[in-house]
Amino acid sequence: MTETDQKARAASEGGGRLRRNLAILNARLKRRRIPALLPDAYPRTRLVLAGGLLAVIVITLSLFSLDSGAPGWSEALSPLTEGVFQFITQFGKSGWYLVPVGIFGLVLLFADWTRIGRSAAAAWVEVADLVGFFFFNMAAAGIVTNLIKWTLGRSRPLRFKKDGIFTFEPISFAHEHVSFPSGHATTAAALFVSCAYIFRGQPVVVGVIGVCAGLMAVSRVAVGAHFPSDVVAGVFVGAAFTVFYAYALGRSGVAFQRQPDGSLMPKTVAIRTMFRREGAATMVEELWAALRGARRG
Template structure:
């Protein structure tokens, strides 16, 4: 993942993605037997850990990312359309594309996670006593049966990758925050480890795929002859 210029993470290529999917299933299967033990242990952490995780878990909500990015996209696009100076227009279109990438790069994986968790309908840890770790109420369910995958983990890992693609120097700080938010979902008793791992993978993959789509169209990113993806420099666009 630290090789951010690669088109896909985890060593995935067009021919080996089934093996990656199989590997993910194996990892989840290996984690499943310890889901409850890890969840209970994390949920029992004393203060100040519990308080810290209860606060940082809020970063996994998407509103604070999607609303500002959508608003900035609309403002930049509107200003670009009315601007009469070519350089200003190009700069504003570039900024609009960047905010569109933030919105879609975070919002699309989050949307997939929310649809998936409703279709799958896995019971959350809060209802473990009456259901266990592998109880399901598919499609017609409430929040108590929307555990897999973790939406908060999906959102924060997608955001971490989006930020890293735009500003690579922020990769490690962004990943640390994402991991802490993922752990917080265990600490607040809302998810099992398998939910968090699945959400992290979904968010990461989603951000990469959105970037690849943008790069193929020359929006914000460009794809080199060797297949690597880099952020386009504004100076190259207008100079």
């Protein structure tokens, strides 16, 4: 077999793996695995609705009490403080997360999980589910925010002296008229809530990510890119979308398992079992075998 034939065969096999894995994922997403909810679960629904009402109240209060003073506060920051926030705000760009996670997700989709042990395959499927949740959640939350931005067309703080805080240019794509909500704040909130679900039971990890996400959100006001109400709205969009998406996946048992009390648990049993019995090195070796399409060893 020539080198060209080998490449063609590899490409054909890779395409077959991708189609097979996508078909399996589609079938899993169509399943419905919803446990009967305990009576204590229903107050959680009211808490979600109360959270939405609270967001509306905070956005309104920010609009009328904080927004007008935000540009002046931003301009009064020292050069050092401004430089720190300029550095922090860069990490609110969704590309920092979407590109590497998206590439990793594609790699997993092209693997042949029938070629490795069942324990390793189950662990990597759990990883792939969580990776897919994280990627699509971040991407979709950002799209929702952009649609709102373009529809409302609120002027940014850079036009504060001319436009004030209540100027809108509906259906606008211009940078100076896409202030509400903050896209960086949406990314920060989606990042934090996603990780809070994925790393449930690990408060240190979740806490560190929460502090970083909070600084990202505040940085948008500090660098003069958004008003406080923009940031609050962005946080709400990112957090709310993540919650609804996670629960939607939980209905099918993909990435999360919905509990009788209404909460969600990340599906990581196979991952933890594999790490405990075999270790991270074996996980990587099994992944490489799945990508090569040949049994490890």
